[in-house]
Amino acid sequence: MSIKNRVHDEINVSNGLELIFNFLLEPILIFDITDMIIKINQAAIEWFVFNPVGLDKTEITQKTYPDLFKQALVNELYLLLDKVKSSGAFEENTVVLQKNRKKKTKYVLYAFPVLQNRAVIGAIVTWHKAEDAGNYEKGEISLKANHEFEVQIKRADFKFSEALAKLKKKSDDLQKSDAKLFEQRTIVERIFNNTHFLIAYMDRDYNFIRVNNEYALSDGRPVDFFTGKNHFDLYPDEENKKIFDNVVESGEPFITFAKPFTYPDRPDGGVTYWDWSLQPVKNKHGNVDGLILMLLDVTERKKKENELFKTKMDLEEAKRLSDIGTLAATVAHELRNPLGVIQTAVYNIRRKNEQEKLQKHIVHIEKKIAESERIINNLLNYSRMKKPQPKMIHLYNFMEECIDTIKIQYRNVEVKLKKNYNVFKNVKVNMDPFQIREVVTNILNNAYQALREDGGRIRIKGEIADANELIIEISDNGEGIDERDLSQIFSPFFTRKSKGTGLGLTISRELLNLNNGSINVHSTRGEGTTVRITLPLTEGGRENE
Amino acid sequence: MSDKKLLLVDDDQELCEELEDIFADQGFAVETVCNGSEALKRLQEKDYDILLLDIKIPGASGFDILQKLKNENMHIKIIVLTGRPLHSEIAKNNTTHHEKEEELLAYADEVVNKPFDIDDLIITVKSAVA
Numbered sequence: 001m002s003i004k005n006r007v008h009d010e011i012n013v014s015n016g017l018e019l020i021f022n023f024l025l026e027p028i029l030i031f032d033i034t035d036m037i038i039k040i041n042q043a044a045i046e047w048f049v050f051n052p053v054g055l056d057k058t059e060i061t062q063k064t065y066p067d068l069f070k071q072a073l074v075n076e077l078y079l080l081l082d083k084v085k086s087s088g089a090f091e092e093n094t095v096v097l098q099k100n101r102k103k104k105t106k107y108v109l110y111a112f113p114v115l116q117n118r119a120v121i122g123a124i125v126t127w128h129k130a131e132d133a134g135n136y137e138k139g140e141i142s143l144k145a146n147h148e149f150e151v152q153i154k155r156a157d158f159k160f161s162e163a164l165a166k167l168k169k170k171s172d173d174l175q176k177s178d179a180k181l182f183e184q185r186t187i188v189e190r191i192f193n194n195t196h197f198l199i200a201y202m203d204r205d206y207n208f209i210r211v212n213n214e215y216a217l218s219d220g221r222p223v224d225f226f227t228g229k230n231h232f233d234l235y236p237d238e239e240n241k242k243i244f245d246n247v248v249e250s251g252e253p254f255i256t257f258a259k260p261f262t263y264p265d266r267p268d269g270g271v272t273y274w275d276w277s278l279q280p281v282k283n284k285h286g287n288v289d290g291l292i293l294m295l296l297d298v299t300e301r302k303k304k305e306n307e308l309f310k311t312k313m314d315l316e317e318a319k320r321l322s323d324i325g326t327l328a329a330t331v332a333h334e335l336r337n338p339l340g341v342i343q344t345a346v347y348n349i350r351r352k353n354e355q356e357k358l359q360k361h362i363v364h365i366e367k368k369i370a371e372s373e374r375i376i377n378n379l380l381n382y383s384r385m386k387k388p389q390p391k392m393i394h395l396y397n398f399m400e401e402c403i404d405t406i407k408i409q410y411r412n413v414e415v416k417l418k419k420n421y422n423v424f425k426n427v428k429v430n431m432d433p434f435q436i437r438e439v440v441t442n443i444l445n446n447a448y449q450a451l452r453e454d455g456g457r458i459r460i461k462g463e464i465a466d467a468n469e470l471i472i473e474i475s476d477n478g479e480g481i482d483e484r485d486l487s488q489i490f491s492p493f494f495t496r497k498s499k500g501t502g503l504g505l506t507i508s509r510e511l512l513n514l515n516n517g518s519i520n521v522h523s524t525r526g527e528g529t530t531v532r533i534t535l536p537l538t539e540g541g542r543e544n545e
Numbered sequence: 546m547s548d549k550k551l552l553l554v555d556d557d558q559e560l561c562e563e564l565e566d567i568f569a570d571q572g573f574a575v576e577t578v579c580n581g582s583e584a585l586k587r588l589q590e591k592d593y594d595i596l597l598l599d600i601k602i603p604g605a606s607g608f609d610i611l612q613k614l615k616n617e618n619m620h621i622k623i624i625v626l627t628g629r630p631l632h633s634e635i636a637k638n639n640t641t642h643h644e645k646e647e648e649l650l651a652y653a654d655e656v657v658n659k660p661f662d663i664d665d666l667i668i669t670v671k672s673a674v675a
Binding site: 340343344345373 | 557559560
């Protein structure tokens with residue numbers, strides 16, 4: 001290390017000292033042993049500026065004093081420096097300067113040796129006008145063993161202590177911000193290297209500057225492998241390159257989720273999925289000069305999502321199929337085809353049949369085909385159980401329609417029909433008319449079918465209960481239901497009728513449930529049956545027309 | 546007077562034979578085909594007076610055939626046989642039934658649901674070529 005540097009280092013030991021150095025009013029020059037000025041303070045510069053020499057700071061340092069001073073000062077300074085170098089102690093001298101023709105000013109020059117291991121390695125020179133002499137006392141400068149540079153001044157100068165206070169505050173602030181910086185850097189470092197995200201920092205040409213451990217690990221390479229290498233040399237991908245280019249150009253970040261990627265060197269390794277974002281880093285001019293790439297491997301997650309989706313689909317499919325209605329409909333529907341062919345074949349047999357004795361059998365087959373048709377239709381009706389589509393219905397008119405329809409169907413049957421639902425006049429109900437019609441029709445059908453040869457009677461009564469419930473009661477004086485059968489009447493396919501499907505009441509109850517209603521059956525064998533249907537009067541209610 | 550030519554397209558082999566029997570008896574010259582692609586070929590090769598067409602068939606679908614006949618404006622009566630009742634709840638749930646199919650069905654002269662009443666079918670066919 002050169003002597004100049006040594007002096008430089010010893011003296012410039014902290015920024016704090018720098019402050020003192022420049023705050024002092026006294027001009028200071030620091031020389032090295034070759035008589036080169038290596039440091040000059042603000043006061044000294046100003047002195048030179050205002051005095052005949054008139055040079056600026058950069059010109060002053062690095063010049064030897066003979067170059068600099070063109071006046072008597074030079075010789076005196078030379079002598080002074082020599083004295084200091086040989087004595088290794090403080091020296092002083094006086095010099096008279098003539099600024100201009102008139103004025104002569106007497107200056108006192110002081111030189112302090114800069115020592116290291118008791119050898120002189122430089123000198124500190126200061127000066128002032130002789131008339132100011134009383135303000136100074138001799139100071140001592142020594143270099144302590146641990147290279148602490150200490151200036152001892154016996155009489156405190158006001159301006160010096162002000163500088164010192166400023167220095168102390170600056171030093172404290174510096175320490176605090178240093179600590180903070182260290183803390184932040186430690187935090188950032190820790191985040192950078194302990195996150196499960198893959199992070200890569202690149203320059204704008206996609207050369208890696210730094211990657212975190214996770215990135216390196218994921219790629220199976222050491223961290224320092226990447227620095228300097230180009231991202232697209234390692235992972236060529238046209239689409240991704242376009243994305244990167246766009247981010248650099250537009251300055252807008254890019255983010256994507258579950259983007260598929262195949263490693264170019266392992267195409268058989270299967271496709272992987274990544275959430276990634278590319279953030280541009282801008283310099284103070286707002287131009288992109290770096291990129292931060294963050295990646296998250298979501299292959300597992302994506303696979304699980306796919307599986308989950310498939311499971312969900314399977315579940316929904318299974319649910320659909322397990323729905324009895326759909327199952328029934330599917331089966332029924334499928335059955336129609338072969339049944340149709342059987343029917344056609346039988347038609348042909350009948351047509352071609354010349355044998356009388358076969359006729360009976362053909363008739364039986366045709367009847368059973370028709371019966372199968374009915375069963376299928378009923379099964380298909382079962383699948384009609386959907387969410388009710390309620391409409392505002394005039395209840396009285398609705399009842400009239402149901403009864404008129406059934407009357408036409410059974411026009412050849414002798415029956416006394418008693419209607420007693422005038423309370424339903426002016427009543428509007430919010431219900432699904434198709435579904436409820438099916439229920440009422442079904443019950444009326446049962447009533448008609450239960451009637452015995454003559455004296456048959458069916459009564460239809462309407463009631464409104466508690467202003468929020470409507471009741472339809474259908475009673476017949478038919479054969480009635482056996483007590484032991486009552487518990488089964490709602491079970492699917494249960495029937496005592498020779499031509500029944502056993503689904504009527506099952507479907508009716510289900511339809512009523514869907515419409516928040518209920519059904520109730522009372523019966524006595526040999527006397528008759530009464531069926532009560534209840535439905536809520538929700539938004540309908542009574543209205544006066 | 547020559548027999549009216551009837552082409553029956555249905556994948557159910559037994560039904561084809563039964564219906565062939567019926568319509569031959571009614572005085573038609575009947576040909577049966579069980580496959581859509583085969584049906585297209587036949588329609589290309591020969592002239593028929595009437596086509597009885599099932600929708601659900603292998604190869605080209607009934608709709609493909611309808612489309613072709615519509616595009617080429619062939620002179621043939623078309624009676625569609627379908628197991629899918631158009632206005633039932635099942636049809637409504639079945640989402641593959643879309644608008645274009647409705648249009649094509651409208652192009653047919655008659656649409657008959659399976660299972661059909663045989664007498665009705667005979668009447669329908671005979672009045673179509675009358």
